[in-house]
Amino acid sequence: MKYKSQKIAYYFFGLSMLLLTLQIVYGFIMGFAHMGYDGLHGLIPFNTASAVHKNLLVVWILSGFMGSAYYIIPEEAEREIISPKLAMLQFWALAIVGVIAIAGFHVGWWEGRKFLEIPRELDFLVAIDVVGFILLILLTLLKGKKQTTTAWVLTMGLAAAGLLYLPGMIFFDNLSMDSFFRWWVVHLWVEGVWELIMGGILAFLLIKLTGVDREIIEKWLYLIVGLTFLSGILGTGHHYYFTGVPEYWLLIGGIFSALEPLAFLGMTIFALQMYRKGNKKHPNKLAVTWTLSTAIVSFLGAGLLGLAHTLPQVNLHTHGTLITASHGHLAFWGAYGSLVFAMISYAMPQMTGRKIYDNRTGHLAYWLSNIGMLGMSISFAVAGIVQVYIERLSGKDFMIAANATKPHFFVLIICATLFSIGITYFIINFIKFGLPTDEALRTDDDYEALNN
Amino acid sequence: MLTKKQAKIFFLGGTLLFALIFLGLSYDTVVSGLPANTHPENITEEVLLGRTIWDDKNCMGCHTIMGEGAYYAPELTKVYDRRGPDYIKAAVNFKNGGWAPNGRHMVEYNFTDKEAEGLVAFFKWVGEMNLNGFPAEPTIK
Ligand code: HEM
Ligand code: HEM
Ligand SMILES: [Fe+2]
Numbered sequence: 001m002k003y004k005s006q007k008i009a010y011y012f013f014g015l016s017m018l019l020l021t022l023q024i025v026y027g028f029i030m031g032f033a034h035m036g037y038d039g040l041h042g043l044i045p046f047n048t049a050s051a052v053h054k055n056l057l058v059v060w061i062l063s064g065f066m067g068s069a070y071y072i073i074p075e076e077a078e079r080e081i082i083s084p085k086l087a088m089l090q091f092w093a094l095a096i097v098g099v100i101a102i103a104g105f106h107v108g109w110w111e112g113r114k115f116l117e118i119p120r121e122l123d124f125l126v127a128i129d130v131v132g133f134i135l136l137i138l139l140t141l142l143k144g145k146k147q148t149t150t151a152w153v154l155t156m157g158l159a160a161a162g163l164l165y166l167p168g169m170i171f172f173d174n175l176s177m178d179s180f181f182r183w184w185v186v187h188l189w190v191e192g193v194w195e196l197i198m199g200g201i202l203a204f205l206l207i208k209l210t211g212v213d214r215e216i217i218e219k220w221l222y223l224i225v226g227l228t229f230l231s232g233i234l235g236t237g238h239h240y241y242f243t244g245v246p247e248y249w250l251l252i253g254g255i256f257s258a259l260e261p262l263a264f265l266g267m268t269i270f271a272l273q274m275y276r277k278g279n280k281k282h283p284n285k286l287a288v289t290w291t292l293s294t295a296i297v298s299f300l301g302a303g304l305l306g307l308a309h310t311l312p313q314v315n316l317h318t319h320g321t322l323i324t325a326s327h328g329h330l331a332f333w334g335a336y337g338s339l340v341f342a343m344i345s346y347a348m349p350q351m352t353g354r355k356i357y358d359n360r361t362g363h364l365a366y367w368l369s370n371i372g373m374l375g376m377s378i379s380f381a382v383a384g385i386v387q388v389y390i391e392r393l394s395g396k397d398f399m400i401a402a403n404a405t406k407p408h409f410f411v412l413i414i415c416a417t418l419f420s421i422g423i424t425y426f427i428i429n430f431i432k433f434g435l436p437t438d439e440a441l442r443t444d445d446d447y448e449a450l451n452n
Numbered sequence: 453m454l455t456k457k458q459a460k461i462f463f464l465g466g467t468l469l470f471a472l473i474f475l476g477l478s479y480d481t482v483v484s485g486l487p488a489n490t491h492p493e494n495i496t497e498e499v500l501l502g503r504t505i506w507d508d509k510n511c512m513g514c515h516t517i518m519g520e521g522a523y524y525a526p527e528l529t530k531v532y533d534r535r536g537p538d539y540i541k542a543a544v545n546f547k548n549g550g551w552a553p554n555g556r557h558m559v560e561y562n563f564t565d566k567e568a569e570g571l572v573a574f575f576k577w578v579g580e581m582n583l584n585g586f587p588a589e590p591t592i593k
Binding site: 244 | 460466471478480481486487490492495507509514518524526549553555584585586591
């Protein structure tokens with residue numbers, strides 16, 4: 001760690017871990033409900049659990065991104081955050097609005113709009129908080145000694161993500177129109193600007209962990225985010241196919257979304273190549289593992305599982321089934337969950353001075369969570385195939401399909417348990433690091449880390 | 453090989469180009485294509501009431517409509533054709549803790565008659581949209 005204000009990242013990472021834990025609890029509630037055990041229905045009906053699960057996901061990932069930015073931007077721009085006090089205020093505002101939103105979901109204070117269930121009144125507070133965050137980051141960057149490509153890509157990604165939240169706040173009488181603009185948020189986030197954030201964070205991590213020349217890494221970065229937008233913007237069409245839009249979206253959405261995996265493949269090749277080329281091997285094995293894993297599992301979950309159902313001929317039958325949930329889990333986990341984990345694994349030793357680089361707990365966390373999530377994704381996929389066959393292809397009642405998928409949800413719960421044990425180990429390490437401290441401030445720490 | 457500058461131009465140029473195409477297509481969809489397929493002229497007060505309830509109660513947290521939502525409860529795009537108005541009204545207002553077919557629980561809503569009619573009208577309106585062939589006819593007999 002080079003600057004005191006980088007420590008702010010710690011609070012965002014802590015919040016992230018807390019919300020992830022809660023997200024998992026609600027995941028179990030839904031998993032059991034699918035198996036036929038919905039004893040909590042009176043207290044937490046499925047739609048409450050589902051809104052909580054999806055929003056906690058979005059917020060813990062965003063909190064992880066914000067923490068990453070507070071860590072990366074000072075280091076790249078070579079100066080302290082312009083106002084650490086305001087940054088902490090921004091942190092508390094995020095945490096408080098988050099808690100209110102989640103509590104509200106339990107008493108029906110929400111909007112029925114998947115992933116964006118936060119009610120409009122609160123949306124404004126979220127928007128103000130995000131604008132504050134973006135200003136802090138942007139001004140720090142502008143006033144810094146350097147404006148690197150990595151820092152710009154990350155900052156632009158964050159700013160665009162904030163801007164894209166706005167179309168999701170408009171209300172339309174026409175459900176179809178509502179859905180049209182909801183995808184401007186959800187799709188253009190995960191298959192657009194969040195990939196910029198991902199590219200920026202990965203580039204930073206690779207520069208630190210492999211020692212490859214910045215110029216080479218940043219050239220790749222441009223190419224990858226170029227591919228992202230080339231395919232991802234028009235790829236939005238894969239959510240439009242069957243929602244009341246003109247037919248040309250089938251062709252356009254089909255072609256361009258089928259190209260989207262290229263950007264993820266780009267990230268995979270990029271990370272693996274840089275790792276192979278790198279002359280310095282950073283001793284932080286856990287951070288290296290999570291970084292490479294992000295580049296690989298995102299391709300599996302987003303690229304391959306996305307491609308599997310993105311053509312309109314296939315999507316006609318799989319649209320809105322458990323197949324979608326299979327892809328949704330591995331994509332979010334592989335791309336954005338793992339990315340936050342990689343950043344935490346890298347930054348925590350720097351902020352606390354405790355070198356947990358290569359311990360057993362950390363490796364167990366990695367393997368259990370990834371094997372668990374892969375198993376969950378496979379369980380959802382098998383359940384999805386059963387559902388498509390029974391409900392969509394054979395035209396039988398939904399409930400017949402639902403009963404047939406109960407065994408798959410049993411397997412899902414087992415895999416989810418493995419996943420949760422992995423996450424528990426990760427959090428144990430997180431707690432072991434202790435609090436960040438100014439004693440961890442060393443200007444030459446990277447050099448030192450590389451040479452011990 | 454490509455220089456960093458060329459890579460940057462590829463990124464900025466590509467993004468601008470495809471963002472413009474996307475905005476153009478979106479404009480066309482919003483002003484003409486989407487209205488032609490979704491009959492906004494049929495969105496009466498009643499339909500709007502149903503639409504508002506759909507939103508307020510987060511029905512999408514269990515069901516899908518136009519294939520969007522959660523996968524705990526049935527797809528509802530064609531529910532008006534499949535079940536008819538009386539069935540729909542009975543389902544949303546089931547007493548004694550709500551409807552629970554096959555052990556899956558729905559919330560007990562106790563809607564007024566007017567609200568229940570609104571939901572029915574909303575489902576009828578959704579069912580009449582042109583959704584490019586969704587949901588598909590079953591192919592296996
Ligand atoms: C990290 C990147 C990605 C994430 C986090 C992600 C996540 C998701 C999620 C959560 C959904 C469900 C949305 C909903 O129905 O509300 C979804 C749907 C979908 N995704 Fe992705 N996705 C990613 C990348 C991709 C890519 C690259 C492709 C294509 C190659 C793709 C293809 C699809 C398709 C076709 C659907 C619609 C499924 C349906 O019709 O029900 N996704 N994705
Ligand atoms: C123990 C852990 C978990 C369990 C048991 C679990 C279970 C579930 C269940 C049952 C659903 C609802 C499917 C439906 O609509 O009926 C769901 C939705 C979802 N979960 Fe999880 N989940 C877990 C962890 C996670 C994690 C870690 C992530 C992200 C990294 C995640 C992302 C999602 C997403 C994106 C959806 C919406 C999917 C869609 O509608 O297509 N879940 N989860
Ligand atoms: Fe998408």
